[in-house]
Amino acid sequence: MPGRQNPTFRQRRLGAELRKMRERAGLGGSQLARTLGVSAAQVTQMESGKTSVSMDRLQTIAAACNCDNQLFIGTLSGISTRKKGWWERYRHQLPDTLLESAEHEDFATGTIRHWASAIIPGLLQTEEYARGVFNRHLPPVPADELNLRTSFRLERRARFLEDPRKKLEIYIHESSLVTRYGGTAVLRSQLHSLIDDTAGEAVCIRVIPFAAHTYPGPIENFAYSYGQVPELDTVEMEASTGPIFYDSLNELESYRRVLDRIEKSSLDADESRDLIHHTAKTLKG
The missing domain is CATH 1.10.260.40 (lambda repressor-like DNA-binding domains)
Known part of the structure; x- marks a missing residue:
């Protein structure tokens, strides 16, 4: 066979x-x-x-x-013995690389810790912000595919946030709060959405401010997911050609150390929330 x-x-x-x-x-x-x-x-x-x-x-x-x-x-x-997931409906309509991110998020059974240096992570993006992100692609994404990518991203967000088993720890640089994918109004709405997302216990956002001398992590965005057993933890690194996954024990330990250092450089959750609110309030343009 x-x-x-x-x-x-x-x-x-x-x-x-x-x-x-x-x-x-x-x-x-x-x-x-x-x-x-x-x-x-x-x-x-x-x-x-x-x-x-x-x-x-x-x-x-x-x-x-x-x-x-x-x-x-x-x-x-x-x-x-796992049956096919919801993302299979998009198979042969969207690149497999997008589907793999959704499958990885479903594979996680606990917390996902996400680092992003200049963009709001996909799991917390609003519809218009996601469109702004996809619109930066060169060559441009065709209109039909743009709509499908956006719908897929919103379904990823909804399914993850509706799962009571899962939590999301987001670590972002302050530059993520001022990079205007889709324009100023879209960004302002996105920031208000982040504030709403952190109202419950499922989402925690920590920001590394511009005032920090540096940040102890890679430029590339990555997510660390915790599996049902430690052996099944996974790191997903974003790349222009699609996600790259790491699962060796040495690699997992290395990324845990990076995230712990990033956490120490970040504002706490309340300070981060205040900074997001202040940035949304003072955006001009």
């Missing part, structure tokens, strides 16, 4: 975890293949997300790798 040509984020992540499980056990692909009674090529297909992995097969792999972390194995079983 031919493998998938374009495995999704979730399928690739399941395969990556199987590979890491095998490597921790000190097994080569051929060794595991002999234990499973399959070809080495089939093991490669599973570990690249190109072949489905049944619950029984997953349990057999875990036993062969001497993995007895039942919470971790159970979480992987949930990934392997």
Whole structure:
């Protein structure tokens, strides 16, 4: 049976975890293949997300790798049997890179910590602000696709914020509060929306002010999501060609340290809220 040509984020992540499980056990692909009674090529297909992995097969792999972390194995079983998500309605209409961000957000089971240096993160964007962001693309996005991208982004926002399991910690530089995607009126409305978003407990926004000498993080925007088990934490780095995902333990630890340093450089939540309100009030143009 031919493998998938374009495995999704979730399928690739399941395969990556199987590979890491095998490597921790000190097994080569051929060794595991002999234990499973399959070809080495089939093991490669599973570990690249190109072949489905049944619950029984997953349990057999875990036993062969001497993995007895039942919470971790159970979480992987949930990934392997997961039904298609809401974003699949947009498949073949929007770039797969946009769908992968939504799938990553759905994959997270707790808090997502997001750093952005010069833009309001997508999960908190208003409709007109999102249009302003998409309109900066060169070459310009066709009108039909612009409408579809905007609708998709708003659905991402709504579904995430409606999920009681999830929380959002946003860290932004003050430059994000004055960069006018869509114009001054659009930005002012966006800032008021941020104030409304922080009224509850699901969203916390922290701002690094211009007065800070520097900020201890990358220029690129990234999100750190917490999984059901620590092994399934994920970092999503934004890039012009689409998101790049990191999941090795060393990479995850590095980004946690970066976020902790960013947090120490930020105003607290109340001070940040006051700054956003003041900026919205004093915008000119």
